[in-house]
Each structure stands twice: as structure tokens, then as C-alpha cells.
Amino acid sequence: MxxxxxxxxxxxxxxxxxxxxxxxxxxxxxxxxxxxxxxxxxxxxxxxxxxxxxxxxNERIQEHGIHIAxxxxxxxxxxxxxxxxxxxxxxxxxxxxxKSWEEAFDREDTTLLTHFDPKTNQWIKKNIIFPSNEYIPGQGGPLPFSAIIHKAIGLVAEILFGTDPNKDNLVNMASESAKEIKPPEHHPLWANFKAKFEAFVKDKLFKHEGEKLLNYVSELVQNLTSGDHDHAQRKEHHSMIKELLGLLSKWVTKLIDSIADHNEYFYWLAVFVEFGLVNMKGTFEDVYDPETHELDYERINDLDYREWLKNHGASERLLSSAMVRFLYTGTFHNLTGSNHQGSLAAGVGLHFLTNSAGYKGSFVWKFxxxxxxxxxxxxxxxxxxxxxxxxxxxxxxxxxxxxxxxxxxxxxxxxxxxxxxxxxxxxxxxxxxxxxxxxxxxxxxxxxxxxxxxxxxxxxxxxxxxxxxxxxxxxxxxxxxxxxxxxxxxxxxxxxxxxxxxxxxxxxxxxxxxxxKSIPTMSMQLWIKPTLKELGMNLPDWGFPEGSLPNLVTYADPQYSFIDMSQVMPYEDWKDDEPGVLIYYTGSFLDPEVIPPYSDHRYPHEQLERIMRVSEQWLKDKMGWFFPNATTLEYPEGMKLDVIHDFSKNAKTDYSRLKTQFFRANVNPTDRYTLSLPGSNKYxxxxxxxxxxxxxxxxxxxxxxxxxxxxxxxxxxxxxxxxxxxxxxxxxxxxxxxxxxxxx
Missing domain, CATH: 3.50.50.60 (FAD/NAD(P)-binding domain)
Structure with missing residues (x-):
């Protein structure tokens, strides 16, 4: 010693x-x-x-922003x-x-996506229920890549081949588009796969043969990572995966182009399937290194994620979709870039997405x-x-x-x-x-x-x-x-x-x-007197199981992230006056042209006032879609603010009531969000x-x-x-x- x-x-x-x-x-x-x-x-x-x-x-919990695990x-x-x-x-x-870590968390398997449809000038929604699994996060290390691909392929297969009332119409369209498929007969692995492929192209397309085709891709990925295969065999498997994914992408492009505009269901189906295939295709073309047999995300970090998707055939429909926007808003990159439309290093975005697909237990765990x-x-x-x-x-x-x-x-x-x-x-x-x-x-x-x-x-x-x-x-x-x-x-x-x-x-x-670089973020916490149902948000109508706590990351700027955090209210001090629902919001915002020196003591208070004013208008303009029972004739698309709990007990105006809630303008150098812009990783x-x-x-x-x-x-x-x-x-x-x- x-x-x-x-x-x-x-x-x-x-x-x-x-x-x-x-x-x-x-x-x-x-x-x-x-x-x-x-x-x-x-x-x-x-x-x-x-x-x-x-x-x-009221011992209310005040956060820097939305935090979940x-x-x-x-x-x-x-x-x-x-x-x-x-x-x-x-x-x-x-x-x-x-008493234990399990008691400190609530699990949530549902996530809501929202997308603004310019053709109808309306927001549309899609609820995703991520299937829970038996894995325990924090134990055993990350799932292997082959397991991630298998889960992703299972999700694509469920979307394409699962039970749905629109299935018959989809089958007819898919059968027509399948005639365009040309097999890769030149490839050395083709002989092993020919029978499966021919069965897929014939009229059995939606009699589980399509799912077998996707599962075959999963098998190839499994073989790619197998220790029993040498360098040459792995390169062959990688080559075949690339060709099959390219083939599937061409077919899916024809299929979704013919169905996407039919209705809301087909739009979301088109987006999900294209998103999965384009990311898989790009991964095996650009990120997988056939010499080292490793995933090297740095190879694409000089590109923007949308730019990289476009290089692999992504449609404008996909590039503007909630699935892609999710990565930009979820990482506060939505206002970055020269045109403030979002700029995110492609390798960082893809790596984050791939890791997310490897969730254990539940997709979201709330404190x-x-x-x-x-x-x-x-x-x-x-x-x-x-x-x-x-x-x-x-x-x-x-x-x-x-x-x-x-x-x-x-x-x-x-x-x-x-x-x-x-x-x-x-x-x-x-x-x-x-x-x-x-x-x-x-x-x-x-x-x-x-x-x-x-x-x-x-x-x-x-x-x-x-x-x-x-x-x-x-x-x-x-x-x-x-x-x-x-x-x-x-x-x-x-x-x-x-x-x-x-x-x-x-x-x-x-x-x-x-x-x-970094960007300032804003957060707003609202303690609302009525329950979600009383506000007009009936969870089953939104695709949520009863008892769920809704969350989304893709709504209208600036407070585009929304999460129901009512589970924390028992650990606040409400006695007999507990609100019906507690909602956290967050988003990013742009700095003023000049950030003043630290001697300007007014600056953070001016920025806080700025986001409170913006948030007031945003609530009055945007929240009526969620809370139809809280709208007014003056603001038919928004929410009346007298539904908010008044901490002061004597607020005379909407704004004075809103100011009793909790806001943060995260402009302090210690509080800003660190960005991953294209080309910045190497520094x-x-x-x-x-x-x-x-x-x-x-x-x-x-x-x-x-x-x-x-x-x-x-x-x-x-x-x-x-x-x-x-x-x-x-x-x-x-x-x-x-x-x-x-x-x-």
C-alpha cells in the first residue's frame, strides 16, 4: 500500500x-x-x-429537457x-x-410518428408498437448485427405479409410489379438460391414465399458473421446480399410507387418498407468493409444522412417522411445546415439507428x-x-x-x-x-x-x-x-x-x-388539469393501448417532441389537487445573430421570454389536433390555456398562467446540445x-x-x-x- x-x-x-x-x-x-x-x-x-x-x-420535478432510457x-x-x-x-x-432498478422505471412499447401531408394540408399519424422481448438491458452486451437484421426483416415481413384489410389490393399490385424482377444468374451463389427465388416470383408471392426471401437475406447475414467461413466465403456472401437487396429495392420501388398515394395505410407501408431496405442496402454497400468484415460508419460521415439515403435510391417521399425526420429531430439536428432543414453525419445517424433496433426489454424505459x-x-x-x-x-x-x-x-x-x-x-x-x-x-x-x-x-x-x-x-x-x-x-x-x-x-x-458545434434547446413542462380523455385524446383512437403514456419526436416545430410523464406525479406534492396529465415538450432553436458576452446579464432571461412567447403561440396553433376538447372558436387548431394548472392561484391572463409552468432555454454553454455535423467527426x-x-x-x-x-x-x-x-x-x-x- x-x-x-x-x-x-x-x-x-x-x-x-x-x-x-x-x-x-x-x-x-x-x-x-x-x-x-x-x-x-x-x-x-x-x-x-x-x-x-x-x-x-409543489415539489414539482423540473428537468433540463426530456430524458428517457x-x-x-x-x-x-x-x-x-x-x-x-x-x-x-x-x-x-x-x-x-x-428498492431495485426495475422499480425505478416504467416500460413503454409504443411510439407515435406524425407527418404533415402537403396534399391534404393535414397531419397524419402512425403508432408503432415495438414488440417487447425477454432481453434485459445492461446485461450480456449489445445484440449481434445478425439479430438486428433479423428483427428488421421480421418487421418488414410483418408489414408486407401480415394480416391487413388492404391486403387483397396490395397482392394484386405486388404480383404485377414482381414480373419486373430479373434474377442474378451470374452470381456463384445463385444455384443454391434459384428454387427459392423462382417460387417467390410466381403466384405464391404472398403465400409466405416473400417472407422466405427476406429470411434468406437474414441467413446470408448470419453466414457473413460465422466463424466457420473464411475471407473469400464472406466476400461472396456480402456480394450476394448486395445483389439481393438491390433486387428487392428495385421491386419495392415499383410496388410502392404504385400504392403509396392510395390511402394513409399504403403511405406508411411504403415509407416503412423503403426505409428498411434503403438503409440495409446502403449499409452493405458503404459501411460493411469486405476486407476487414467490420462495420465502418466513419466511411460515410462526410455525407449528410439524407444525402446518403438519396445516393441509394431513396425517394423524395422517404426523405421527407417521419421515419427520416425522427433521426434529425431526435438528435436536435433538424435546424442545422445552410438552409436550416437539417444536417446530420450519415455514419452517426445510421449507427444510432442500428443501435436503436437492438433494444432490449422495451424500446423506451421511463424514469x-x-x-x-x-x-x-x-x-x-x-x-x-x-x-x-x-x-x-x-x-x-x-x-x-x-x-x-x-x-x-x-x-x-x-x-x-x-x-x-x-x-x-x-x-x-x-x-x-x-x-x-x-x-x-x-x-x-x-x-x-x-x-x-x-x-x-x-x-x-x-x-x-x-x-x-x-x-x-x-x-x-x-x-x-x-x-x-x-x-x-x-x-x-x-x-x-x-x-x-x-x-x-x-x-x-x-x-x-x-x-x-452545438445548438440551444428548449423545454416546456405543462401540468394540465383535465385527463387526456377529458381533453379529447382517446388513446385507442390513436392506436395506443389503454394505460399507455404517449410519446413522439416528429411533430411541428419548435416544440416537436411530446411525452406524457404523468408517472412522476406521485413523487411530487399534490395532496388532493393532482393534475390529470403532465406533459413534457422539447425542441431546438437558433441562436441570435450575435451571442452577447457574459457581462450582458439580461441575455438568458430574454431568451427564456422568447421561448415562452413562441410556445404560447405554438400551443394555440398546434395542440388542438391532440386535444380537440380544449379548442376555442378563436383558436380552432390550438389549445385554450385555462386547462393548465395555475401555480400562482391568481393568474389573470393566458400568458401569466403559462408562465407558472416550467420552461428552460438551454443557452448556457454547459447546457447546449452537441451536434454531429457532416465532416466534423474527424476533428x-x-x-x-x-x-x-x-x-x-x-x-x-x-x-x-x-x-x-x-x-x-x-x-x-x-x-x-x-x-x-x-x-x-x-x-x-x-x-x-x-x-x-x-x-x-
């Missing part, structure tokens, strides 16, 4: 999911404290970064499961209503309480119990450049004076350890606490204007040996950036800062590529693999950072990092 003088000191800057995961990984090894100490430095009063949660009036978040679920298990072992949450209450609390309690130290109210001002090859000095500001020198960030509510929406002032020196409250200063805000109480200088060898930088990229550069010196002196950092640095021997990078802005902004990716980056430190100290790492679906 090393003495305290020889132990390495690790300083982690920031406490988002990436930083917390790095600390978790570093402290997950037996006797880790023999080798190093860990201290997390955090601005403000809470942990979690963009997943932080606060409490407001998807069934393919392997690393996130493993971390959550492990933290709940350790909390149970050490009795860290003795009275919590969530039972706030994101932080459910996910951050157990992680924090475990880290604290393990001996990780937390320094709240410590704001990084500069990670100083040094030409020594190491970081030598970090300048920090101490935001407030704590009465006891330490800060306890949570409090008990309904036996949950929850996070406040403001600092717990009773732990702050009285005069400072009074000034903070009276001035309504937000210590997490870049434009805050609060005068910090002190300066701190961290020095290498004394306060730290190694540093993990887990602060978002927008904080790093610019005139007031915390890594401005490094960016000015390092070309790789300069390229990364200039090419890895991202990996965790161990900072150029400084003792500086490790982490966050959704580094090159962690999938490179799209979501907390599963941040967790991957955190694991990579933790293991980079372990490697540097010549210590083993055992935690497997799941970076997404692999071919085999």
Missing part, C-alpha cells in the same frame, strides 16, 4: 454523466484508494450536468443496475420507494421520478460512500496552457462560502433523496445566502453576474497529478473559454473547437488525445464512438476516460465498454 504522499491525486472537472461515470469506473476496483484519490469539482449546487433535476413549487443503453443500464445494487448492499437508500432522483442519486451515494470527494460551488476559470507537456495549473473561483466547509446537496422527500432547484441556502454563509435569494442569481448560469467570493489555484503535484476534463465544449473556447490558452496554442484543439479528440500527458478528456463532445449527444454516449466517454487513467498508472481495467452493435 502506498502512503498518502505517493498516491496520485485525480481532479475531475465537472459532474455531468461523463465525469460521474469516470469517477465510478476509477473507484470500482478493489483497493483503488491505495493508488489514487479522486475529487470532483462542480460549479453550483447539484450534479448531473444536462441530466440534473431540480424541485420547484432506451432499451439499447447497455452501459447506462449496467451503471444504474450496479449503483442500485451497491446502495442496497450498504443500505445507502434505506427507505427509498425504489419513475426525476432523472436525477432516479439515476444520479444512487450514483452519488455510491461514490460518496466509496470515498470520492465532492467540491461544490467551484467554478473552473482556466485550465492553463503549459509547454511542458503537462497541465501545471488550474485557476478556479469559489462561488460561495459554506458554513461547515462542505455541502450536502440532497434532501428527503417521500423517502427519496432529491435535488433542489436552487441551492440549499441554509448551508451557505447567511449574508451571501440572502444576497443570492434577493438578487435571484443562478450560479449555474454563465451570464449570472454574481461576484465570486474567492480565487483558488490548483497546482500539479500539490492539488492534482492527473486531470479529467468533463466540461462541455462550448465552455472551452471563445473569449471567455476555460481552455482558451490551450486552444490558442494547439492546432488539434483549435480544429476541434471550430468544427464540433474530435479521443479521451487520451489531449496532447498533455496528465489531461484526459471526457464528454459527449469527444470521439467516443457513436458521437451523438445522449447520456449513454457520455457514459461511454466516461468509461474511456477512467480506463485511460488506469492505463497511465499501469493498472488493469476490467469493465467492458459497449460501443454499440458489432457485426459479430
Amino acid at each position: 502506498q502512503n498518502s504522499e505517493n498516491k496520485k491525486k485525480i481532479a475531475i472537472l465537472g459532474s455531468g454523466m461523463s465525469s460521474l461515470t469516470a469517477a465510478y469506473e476509477l473507484s470500482s476496483y478493489k483497493n483503488w484508494q491505495d493508488h489514487y484519490d479522486i475529487t470532483i469539482y462542480q460549479m453550483g449546487w447539484r450534479l448531473g450536468g444536462k441530466t440534473a433535476t431540480g424541485r420547484g413549487p 432506451q432499451g439499447w443503453y447497455e452501459n447506462a443500464f449496467r451503471l444504474i443496475q450496479d449503483s442500485y445494487k451497491e446502495c442496497e448492499q450498504h443500505n445507502l437508500m434505506p427507505d427509498s420507494p425504489f 419513475k421520478a426525476g432523472t436525477a432522483d432516479t439515476m444520479i442519486t444512487p450514483i452519488y451515494l455510491v461514490l460518496k460512500n466509496r470515498g470520492v470527494k465532492f467540491k461544490f460551488f467551484h467554478k473552473v476559470e482556466q485550465v492553463h496552457y503549459s509547454n511542458s507537456g503537462e497541465i501545471e495549473k488550474i485557476s478556479m473561483a469559489e462561488q460561495v462560502t459554506l458554513k461547515n466547509g462542505t455541502y450536502t446537496p440532497t434532501y428527503k422527500f417521500k423517502n427519496l433523496d432529491v435535488w433542489p432547484g436552487e441551492p440549499l441556502y441554509d448551508q451557505i454563509e447567511d449574508r451571501q445566502a440572502k444576497a443570492l435569494k434577493e438578487g435571484k442569481y443562478d450560479l449555474e448560469e454563465a451570464w449570472c453576474g454574481w461576484e465570486n467570493v474567492g480565487k483558488i489555484s490548483l497546482e500539479k503535484g500539490k492539488d492534482f497529478d492527473d486531470v479529467i476534463l468533463g466540461i462541455p465544449i462550448d465552455v472551452l473556447g471563445g473569449d471567455e473559454g476555460i481552455c482558451k490558452e490551450i486552444i490558442d496554442n494547439n492546432e488539434a484543439w483549435k480544429n476541434m473547437y471550430n468544427h464540433v 474530435r479528440l479521443k479521451a487520451n488525445e489531449s496532447g498533455f500527458d496528465n489531461l484526459i478528456l471526457t464528454g459527449d463532445w469527444i470521439n467516443f464512438g457513436v458521437n451523438v449527444g445522449y447520456y449513454e454516449g457520455a457514459i461511454v466517454a466516461g468509461l474511456q476516460a477512467g480506463q485511460a487513467i488506469r492505463d497511465k498508472l499501469e493498472l488493469p481495467s476490467e469493465t467492458e465498454i459497449f460501443s454499440g452493435v458489432k457485426l459479430k
Whole structure:
């Protein structure tokens, strides 16, 4: 065992999911404290970064935006499961209503797609029910690519060959279009497949032979990943898959062109089938590497996803569809690009899509309480119990450049004076350890606490204007040996950036800062008095089973994402006045032409007012389609705002009532969404590529693999950072990092 003088000191800057995961990984090894100490430095009063949660009036849960877990978040679920298990072992949450991770989530298998039809000038909808399965997310690693393809082919087969009242008409059209198919007789594998293909083309087309054809493609994929096949055999299988998918695509193009405009059912059928086949076709032509037999998404990351689809024959109908828009709105890329119509790196989009298809259990898993209450609390309690130290109210001002090859000095500001020198960030509510929406002032020196409250200063805000109480200088060898930088990229550069010196002196950092961009997002939470049924949204009419909680990501801008989060209301404080439904909305918006310096303290409040005004009009213009019983003669397409719960009890106008709800304009550099624009991936640095021997990078802005902004990716980056430190100290790492679906 090393003495305290020889132990390495690790300083982690920031406490988002990436930083917390790095600390978790570093402290997950037996006797880790023999080798190093860990201290997390955090601005403000809470942990979690963009997943932080606060409490407001009626103990309402206030989020940064919509957060759910998807069934393919392997690393996130493993971390959550492990933290709940350790909390149970050490009795860290003795009275919590969530005794296990399963009790902390609700499962949801339905997702709604919406599409604006310019021909009818109306919105149309399609509900997708993702079949649940027996897999448990976080256990066993990602599903293999062959299983993903098999699931996708099963979905296409169900759409094409399943029972439907429109089937007879479809069969006749498909039989005509099948006459155009020309077999690939030149191919060496053709002899093995000839009988199946001929049966498919004949009048048995919809007597399950078509499904056999699709399943044959699945068999070829299985063979492609088989260890029993050599390089030449795999190349042959890849070649045959390409030809078959090209053949199917040509046939499907003819088929859907003849049916898509018949009615709403045929439109959605056409979109789903074309979407599946074009993505599969493009994957095997561009992403699968026949020499290495691996999936290399980077090969198409200089292209926009829509551009890549178009290269593989996608129709304009598909390119404008909700299926494609889902990827842009779901990743906040819908307003990017020169024409603000969306720009997303094709490899990133496809990788994200492929991973999504590998969901386990259910497609969506919803937190039972706030994101932080459910996910951050157990992680924090475990880290604290393990001996990780937390320094709240410590704001990084500069990670100083040094030409020594190491970081030598970090300048920090101490935001407030704590009465006891330490800060306890949570409090008990309904036996949950929850996070406040403001600092717990009773732990702050009285005069400072009074000034903070009276001035309504937000210590997490870049434009805050609060005068910090002190300066701190961290020095290498004394306060730290190694540093993990887990602060978002927008904080790093610019005139007031915390890594401005490094960016000015390092070309790789300069390229990364200039090419890895972000966008502000908005969120709105509405506590509505009537139930969905009373509002006129009868779930069976929308294709939802009774008891479902609707969600969608493709409605009208700007608040295009909508999710029913009523399951969290039992963990708020309503007594006998509980609303009928709680809905979260989110979307992206564009920056003003000039973002003012931090000395302009009005800016974030002006932006908040801006999105509240826009949201008011949007509700009055757009929500009537969902809530027909809440429309008015003045706004027949929208929603009257007197159905919203009035937290003030005395609101006189629609807008004053709306202002009592919870809004966020995520313009702070710490809160913005990191984008994956075409051509930007190559400028991202990996965790161990900072150029400084003792500086490790982490966050959704580094090159962690999938490179799209979501907390599963941040967790991957955190694991990579933790293991980079372990490697540097010549210590083993055992935690497997799941970076997404692999071919085999």
C-alpha cells in the first residue's frame, strides 16, 4: 500500500454523466484508494450536468429537457443496475420507494410518428408498437448485427405479409410489379438460391414465399458473421446480399410507387418498407468493409444522412417522411445546415439507428421520478460512500496552457462560502433523496445566502453576474497529478473559454473547437388539469393501448417532441389537487445573430421570454389536433390555456398562467446540445488525445464512438476516460465498454 504522499491525486472537472461515470469506473476496483484519490469539482449546487433535476413549487420535478432510457443503453443500464445494487448492499437508500432498478422505471412499447401531408394540408399519424422481448438491458452486451437484421426483416415481413384489410389490393399490385424482377444468374451463389427465388416470383408471392426471401437475406447475414467461413466465403456472401437487396429495392420501388398515394395505410407501408431496405442496402454497400468484415460508419460521415439515403435510391417521399425526420429531430439536428432543414453525419445517424433496433426489454424505459432522483442519486451515494470527494460551488476559470507537456495549473473561483466547509446537496422527500432547484441556502454563509435569494442569481448560469467570493489555484503535484476534463465544449473556447490558452496554442484543439458545434434547446413542462380523455385524446383512437403514456419526436416545430410523464406525479406534492396529465415538450432553436458576452446579464432571461412567447403561440396553433376538447372558436387548431394548472392561484391572463409552468432555454454553454455535423467527426479528440500527458478528456463532445449527444454516449466517454487513467498508472481495467452493435 502506498502512503498518502505517493498516491496520485485525480481532479475531475465537472459532474455531468461523463465525469460521474469516470469517477465510478476509477473507484470500482478493489483497493483503488491505495493508488489514487479522486475529487470532483462542480460549479453550483447539484450534479448531473444536462441530466440534473431540480424541485420547484409543489415539489414539482423540473428537468433540463426530456430524458428517457432506451432499451439499447447497455452501459447506462449496467451503471444504474450496479449503483442500485451497491446502495442496497450498504443500505445507502434505506427507505427509498425504489428498492431495485426495475422499480425505478416504467416500460413503454409504443411510439407515435406524425407527418404533415402537403396534399391534404393535414397531419397524419402512425403508432408503432415495438414488440417487447425477454432481453434485459445492461446485461450480456449489445445484440449481434445478425439479430438486428433479423428483427428488421421480421418487421418488414410483418408489414408486407401480415394480416391487413388492404391486403387483397396490395397482392394484386405486388404480383404485377414482381414480373419486373430479373434474377442474378451470374452470381456463384445463385444455384443454391434459384428454387427459392423462382417460387417467390410466381403466384405464391404472398403465400409466405416473400417472407422466405427476406429470411434468406437474414441467413446470408448470419453466414457473413460465422466463424466457420473464411475471407473469400464472406466476400461472396456480402456480394450476394448486395445483389439481393438491390433486387428487392428495385421491386419495392415499383410496388410502392404504385400504392403509396392510395390511402394513409399504403403511405406508411411504403415509407416503412423503403426505409428498411434503403438503409440495409446502403449499409452493405458503404459501411460493411469486405476486407476487414467490420462495420465502418466513419466511411460515410462526410455525407449528410439524407444525402446518403438519396445516393441509394431513396425517394423524395422517404426523405421527407417521419421515419427520416425522427433521426434529425431526435438528435436536435433538424435546424442545422445552410438552409436550416437539417444536417446530420450519415455514419452517426445510421449507427444510432442500428443501435436503436437492438433494444432490449422495451424500446423506451421511463424514469419513475426525476432523472436525477432516479439515476444520479444512487450514483452519488455510491461514490460518496466509496470515498470520492465532492467540491461544490467551484467554478473552473482556466485550465492553463503549459509547454511542458503537462497541465501545471488550474485557476478556479469559489462561488460561495459554506458554513461547515462542505455541502450536502440532497434532501428527503417521500423517502427519496432529491435535488433542489436552487441551492440549499441554509448551508451557505447567511449574508451571501440572502444576497443570492434577493438578487435571484443562478450560479449555474454563465451570464449570472454574481461576484465570486474567492480565487483558488490548483497546482500539479500539490492539488492534482492527473486531470479529467468533463466540461462541455462550448465552455472551452471563445473569449471567455476555460481552455482558451490551450486552444490558442494547439492546432488539434483549435480544429476541434471550430468544427464540433452545438445548438440551444428548449423545454416546456405543462401540468394540465383535465385527463387526456377529458381533453379529447382517446388513446385507442390513436392506436395506443389503454394505460399507455404517449410519446413522439416528429411533430411541428419548435416544440416537436411530446411525452406524457404523468408517472412522476406521485413523487411530487399534490395532496388532493393532482393534475390529470403532465406533459413534457422539447425542441431546438437558433441562436441570435450575435451571442452577447457574459457581462450582458439580461441575455438568458430574454431568451427564456422568447421561448415562452413562441410556445404560447405554438400551443394555440398546434395542440388542438391532440386535444380537440380544449379548442376555442378563436383558436380552432390550438389549445385554450385555462386547462393548465395555475401555480400562482391568481393568474389573470393566458400568458401569466403559462408562465407558472416550467420552461428552460438551454443557452448556457454547459447546457447546449452537441451536434454531429457532416465532416466534423474527424476533428474530435479521443479521451487520451489531449496532447498533455496528465489531461484526459471526457464528454459527449469527444470521439467516443457513436458521437451523438445522449447520456449513454457520455457514459461511454466516461468509461474511456477512467480506463485511460488506469492505463497511465499501469493498472488493469476490467469493465467492458459497449460501443454499440458489432457485426459479430
